Amino acid sequence: MAEREVDRSVSQTVKAQLALRDQILSGSLRPGERISELQAVETTGASRTPVRMALVRLEEEGLLEAIPSGGFMVKAFSERDISDSIELRGTLEGLAARFAAERGVSARELEPLKECLAAIEELLRQVPISVDAFSSYVALNARFHALLTELSRSPPLIRQIDRASALPFASPSGFVMAQSALPEAQQILIIGQEHHRVVIDAIENREGARAEAVMREHARLAVRNLRLALRNRTHLDLLPALALIKTATD
Amino acid sequence: MAEREVDRSVSQTVKAQLALRDQILSGSLRPGERISELQAVETTGASRTPVRMALVRLEEEGLLEAIPSGGFMVKAFSERDISDSIELRGTLEGLAARFAAERGVSARELEPLKECLAAIEELLRQVPISVDAFSSYVALNARFHALLTELSRSPPLIRQIDRASALPFASPSGFVMAQSALPEAQQILIIGQEHHRVVIDAIENREGARAEAVMREHARLAVRNLRLALRNRTHLDLLPALALIKTATD
DNA sequence: TGAATACGTTATGTATACAATAGCGAGGGC
DNA sequence: GCCCTCGCTATTGTATACATAACGTATTCA
Numbered sequence A, B: 001m002a003e004r005e006v007d008r009s010v011s012q013t014v015k016a017q018l019a020l021r022d023q024i025l026s027g028s029l030r031p032g033e034r035i036s037e038l039q040a041v042e043t044t045g046a047s048r049t050p051v052r053m054a055l056v057r058l059e060e061e062g063l064l065e066a067i068p069s070g071g072f073m074v075k076a077f078s079e080r081d082i083s084d085s086i087e088l089r090g091t092l093e094g095l096a097a098r099f100a101a102e103r104g105v106s107a108r109e110l111e112p113l114k115e116c117l118a119a120i121e122e123l124l125r126q127v128p129i130s131v132d133a134f135s136s137y138v139a140l141n142a143r144f145h146a147l148l149t150e151l152s153r154s155p156p157l158i159r160q161i162d163r164a165s166a167l168p169f170a171s172p173s174g175f176v177m178a179q180s181a182l183p184e185a186q187q188i189l190i191i192g193q194e195h196h197r198v199v200i201d202a203i204e205n206r207e208g209a210r211a212e213a214v215m216r217e218h219a220r221l222a223v224r225n226l227r228l229a230l231r232n233r234t235h236l237d238l239l240p241a242l243a244l245i246k247t248a249t250d
Numbered sequence C: 001t002g003a004a005t006a007c008g009t010t011a012t013g014t015a016t017a018c019a020a021t022a023g024c025g026a027g028g029g030c
Numbered sequence D: 001g002c003c004c005t006c007g008c009t010a011t012t013g014t015a016t017a018c019a020t021a022a023c024g025t026a027t028t029c030a
Helices: A012-026 A037-044 A048-061 A079-103 A107-124 A131-150 A155-164 A172-180 A182-204 A208-230 B012-026 B037-044 B048-061 B079-103 B107-124 B131-150 B155-164 B172-180 B182-204 B208-230 B238-244
Strands: A064-066 A072-074 B064-066 B072-074
Touching: A012 A037, A012 A048, A037 A048, A048 A064, A048 A072, A048 B048, A079 A131, A079 A155, A079 A182, A079 A208, A079 B079, A079 B155, A107 A131, A107 A182, A131 A155, A131 A182, A155 B079, A155 B155, A182 A208, B012 B037, B012 B048, B037 B048, B048 B064, B048 B072, B079 B131, B079 B155, B079 B182, B079 B208, B107 B131, B107 B182, B131 B155, B131 B182, B182 B208
Parallel strands: none
Antiparallel strands: A064 A072, B064 B072
């Protein structure tokens, strides 16, 4: 193993996967660019075997694409790919909300969701919102959606939603808004909280159809939001944006 | 490479993946059973590196589960896991149908779908259906659903539907029906074709909501079907069934 | 007799050596 | 002068050797 410094606390495969994902999301590797295994070995500090395992995982995750002649390249996405992914995710979340409503959720299980919503609304009360508060919002919003998904009690659905989240959560809309349109963004986010409130209410009252409908509407709001944010951009500089805002504004 | 016989026509990784999937689906490896890499090396003829890549892919595919202490085991599914997966897939197919309807599809693109439906209805005209005809039906039905999915023109959605299809297409309902309830199955399949006809019509007339609704109803039919087929079984002997019927009855 | 610890065996995680192919460039022929 | 071909190089695919951790068993002590 020569003089290579090895961190034994986490597996090399996981370390490589995290490092490579970070490179992709941060823009060190640009969409369409081929990933060199050798280079990945150098930058991650792992050897080729764990690097290759990480590459396979990232391909399955949707961030990489296999090149027929061998190797992998960073996947590129169109605006429609992103908006479709947001709608797709909203559809699955709608199903999760419906499952939660139909299968019943105790008041105790709903509590964390309500607390999360309260925290978000508290954040959004300051106008205009600060960049710091916005990034707190992003984390809390991700938590809200994760908690909601869990309430479906459906492992296959939860798994699919996780897989469907890569693109929506990496949506550039959050990035664009954070840069130039924070006040406008805030207005949209406040509307989004109304959706959050309704879905909790619908689940409490076991109204499956209403719970599902509001989550789908919630996604459509995010799509409109994305379109708005991208209107004046000539091209999608997508992946680099992912590192800055790791979750969407939905 | 010693005296190992190597087949250079396909990659060792792919070969190992196919062989292992076959072992899982055929029941050679039972749910909950740990997969030994050494044993996999012996049975697949590939060496450990491609075997490990194949295991990672099968894990991402949902057939395997990582064991915290290391290695992989064959995943086990409950009846609810399967029915949720069918409904999940139906929801995504509904979205695909809606996209197709809203985005517009030319008559030429719709032709293969119509031909496929005609072939299925021709098959189902013989009562009772033979086992051979049933397996032809299974293949044609998979084709119909694949063609429909393609019409959405949404790569992220197509990808998700592919990923969501593992469990529904492996549903034991087809197996159970093929074994003991072919005539009853046929009745249900005939109802399913009505859904297929409606979805084509809805796409042709650009009625997105109707296209979506009928695909979701189609999935609910498959779920009822699954419940019916499993009613008298005391446990799910799922994976072995997968090898016999590779696609669901939806 | 039971439980706990230590040791050995086995299997996984990691690293690296080897093989083969694809891409690229240079040189020669048409 | 352009195109085709041959060969080299770089990179991926595969195999295997080595390290390490986990599990099972046996032995010993309480």
